[in-house]
Amino acid sequence: MARFSFLEWPVVRQLRTADSTARSSATVSEHTRELTSRNATADRVVQSVCPYCAVGCGQKVYVKDEKVIQIEGDPDSPISRGRLCPKGAASEQLVNAPGRQYEVLYRAPRAKDWQKLDLEQAVEMVADRFLEARRNKWQDADDKGRRLNRTMGIAALGGATLDNEENYLIKKLFTAAGAIQIENQARI
Structure with missing residues (x-):
């Protein structure tokens, strides 16, 4: 010094x-x-859209050595003109959080510890439980004989960290399965 x-x-x-x-x-x-700005050392800048809600604010994602180093509002976005809400401004933490899980964890009923599962096994378990809940609570018709074709055994709550396309597909899946209790955190 x-x-x-x-x-x-x-x-x-x-x-x-x-x-x-x-x-x-x-x-x-x-x-x-x-x-100097930490963005000055970025290898490239990728345009993206904030994943938190349906507004679709533009983001600039700064990447160095194939790792996200910063996310900022995109001033060229006609929707947000470079501004982000607090959740959107903190979206870099969604990508680089030290506690982020990269493995599927499962805790059996009444078990104290989590166990690691491979993705294929976890998807099979979810699919089996989904189909069983649908089958057990299926309603063809009400007391007056009116056609219902629905299940009361399945509900969906979409998360605010899912993007619009994921929430759209979840809505289509659950509607096709006969669920009527479909909601999204961004709307609550």
Whole structure:
């Protein structure tokens, strides 16, 4: 670290320069002049859409060494014009959170510990339980004989971290399966 000079005090810099209002270079320290944006080191910038709600705000995703280093609002987006809500502004944490799980975990009924499952086994378990719940609570008709063709054994609650396409497909799947209790967190 360099030795501090009296001439580098902001007030002295202000008097030495033409910056009499101290709104320009007089107030900028050497340390501040050396700072660079973390985005300046990015290898590439990818345009994306915020995954949190149905608004579809534009995002710029900064990537370095194939890892997301920053996500910001896209000023070229006609929807958000570079602005993001607090959730959208924090979406980099969704990608790089240290607690993010990359394996399927399962806790059996009344078990205390989680066990790792391979994805194929987990999908089979979910599909079997889905079909069983649909079959057990299926209603062909009501008491007056009116056709219902629905199940009361399945409900869906879409999450705000799912994108619009995922929520659309979930809605179609559950409607086709006969479920009528379909909701989304973004609407609640």
